[in-house]
Amino acid sequence: MNKIVQIEPDQAEDVGPLYAALKKVYPQKVSGTFRRIKWGLMAFCLGVYYFLPFVRWNRGFGAPDQAVLIDLPGSRFYFFFIELWPQEVYYFTGLLILAAITLFLMNSVGGRIWCGYLCPQTVWTDLFYAIERLVEGDRRERMKKDASAHRWTLERISELMLKHSIWLMIAWWTGGAWVLYFTDAPTLVKELVTFQAPAIAYIWIAILTTTTYLLAGFMREQVCVYMCPWPRIQAALTDEWALNVTYRYDRGEKRMSVKKANELRALGQHAGDCVDCYQCVAVCPTGIDIRNGPQLDCIQCGLCIDACDNVMKKIGRPTRLISYDNDINIQRRIEGKPPIYRIVRPRTVI
Structure with a gap:
């Protein structure tokens, strides 16, 4: 028979907190082989994401010439020479399965290398960290400024305004680049600048701007540790040779x-x-x-x-x-x- 144990009030403190207190992380700048690999992969991933909608692909008369396009009104998905219709959704299923298997393969070879080099959260957070170091200085300078009793000087306020302005600009372009995959990119850019774009475009840009700004600028490692399920999954998939x-x-x-x-x-x-x-x-x-x-x-x-x-x-x-x-x-x-x-x-x- 199970025994019910009652914790006395004076024993409650021994149980400990349910959640770990948030400790701000100040990563220091470092140089070396793996840092160069990360810079290279970051440049590649961001370059593909931001500029791929502007790549053209000739499909003949009457067909859209955007290389990668999710044409919702026309119920088509274009990827260079590939054109998929709604009834060919099994191709997407196959691609998702292939992506999952590739992720499992990466885990079997090198653990969470997806998280360390290619995950969007890592890529954008790394970019935001680079901006932060450029504006505020390296680890010691940032820690000293945050701990200073007189940190709200005009110079400090100017630094913070500059940093957050650049962060918001990057986040805004991240949201803007996403909507370009759903219609002709040059046309939509012109409509956005002249405020003639559909309301749904502005809504999604606002949503993705906000999420990018918050996740990469403030939540950072908290996303990797608490929000993302992959670290729990990969622990069950890895083996002694990884x-x-x-x-x-x-x-x-x-x-x-x-x-x-x-x-x-x-x-x-x-x-x-x-x-x-x-x-x-x-x-x-x-x-x-x-x-x-x-x-x-x-x-x-x-x-x-x-x-x-x-x-x-x-x-x-x-x-x-x-x-x-x-x-x-x-x-x-x-x-x-x-x-x-x-x-x-x-x-x-x-």
Whole structure:
């Protein structure tokens, strides 16, 4: 028989809060291989999204010449040489299934690499962070300004106005680009400028402008951690061979200062490569410490790898103390065995 336990008022405080308190994240600027990959993919994704509606494709007389067009009045979907009718909806079903399988494949190979490099939330948030750093300065400057008792100076107000103005402009163009996929883009741009566009166009631009501004400017990592279901799903799909951003504790522990580590190595004793500089935490867009092991908050963006590599180069130690790896290889290195990687395996082949 189940026993009902009653919590006394003086014990209620021991239960703990139901929700974690919001802590503002101040990602620091970093340079390196994975940062360059992210810049390149961001430019590609934004370029495709913003300018694809203006690409032309000749389909002959009487047919629309927009390369990608969702023609709702004509019940057609055009994608370059492809033309789909409503009764061919099974093609969309196939594309959705293919997209899901591709997402599963990416997860099997590299964990949440979709989240770290290609997710729209990540792409636009990264862009908003770049604008924020450009206007307000890097991590330390932003933290100092937010913590200052005299932060509401004319200079600070001007910075905030400039930052939010650029954010709103980007968000507005994001919403505007979306509606261009549903009608002839140059014609709609002209109608929007002259205030002759349909009301529904202005409504959707306003909706998408607002959501982009709020999600990328304010909610940021909260979307990845709390709103998005993918981190919960991918945890069930991954396996022991997936390459996740991993702190190689077999090499990093025990943590100590550079001076102390050099002294121990001079005596022939083991010393960990991690110097507790917290650079991996400073650059993380979700504000986690990757050295604590796999975490739901980690989006596998690899920026902590770049930050750690920069520190290792400065202190004369081998890079990739943090790397895309798996626990199997960490255990193998502890046992003195070489690491092995299995990108091609039954899961990824299927």
